[in-house]
Amino acid sequence: QVQLVESGGGSVQAGGFLRLSCAASGRSLGTYAMGWFRQAPGKERAFVGTISSTTSYTYYADSVKGRFTISRDNAKNTVYLQMNSLKPEDTAIYYCAAGLTASRIRANIVENWGQGTQVTVSS
Numbered sequence: 001q002v003q004l005v006e007s008g009g010g011s012v013q014a015g016g017f018l019r020l021s022c023a024a025s026g027r028s029l030g031t032y033a034m035g036w037f038r039q040a041p042g043k044e045r046a047f048v049g050t051i052s053s054t055t056s057y058t059y060y061a062d063s064v065k066g067r068f069t070i071s072r073d074n075a076k077n078t079v080y081l082q083m084n085s086l087k088p089e090d091t092a093i094y095y096c097a098a099g100l101t102a103s104r105i106r107a108n109i110v111e112n113w114g115q116g117t118q119v120t121v122s123s
Contacts, residue, residue: 002025002027003025003112005022006020006117008117010121011120012120014086014088014122014123015085017084019080020119021079022114023076029098030074031053032111033050033052034096034099035048035102036081040108044078050070051071063089067084068083068084069073070079079096088122088123091120093117094118094119095113097114111115
C-alpha cells in the first residue's frame with residue numbers, strides 16, 4: 001500500500017493559481033499511474049486528470065483542460081497539480097489518487113486515495 005498526502009491547498013482569487021503536491025510513502029510511485037479528483041460541496045467526487053507512470057500520457061477533464069497540468073517527479077515520489085486561471089467553480093476538496101493505469105483512474109478505479117486538500121476560489 002502506498003500512503004498519499006496532499007498539500008498546497010488554500011484560498012485564492014479568481015484568475016489566480018495554486019500548485020498542489022501529493023507526496024507518497026510506503027512504496028515507490030514509479031509503478032503507479034496517478035490522478036487528481038475533486039469534490040465540490042453537495043456534489044460527487046469528480047475526475048480532474050491523470051498521468052501515466054512513465055509521464056508519456058496525460059488526460060484531463062474538459063472543465064480543466066488548458067488550465068490545469070499534472071506532472072510527476074518519481075525521484076521525489078511526488079505528483080503535482082498546477083492550477084492556473086482558477087475559477088470559483090474550481091472550489092472543492094482535491095484528492096490525489098494512485099492506480100494501476102491511467103485508463104483505470106479515468107474510470108474511477110483507484111487503488112489508494114489521499115486525505116484531500118481544500119481549494120477555495122473567490123470571485
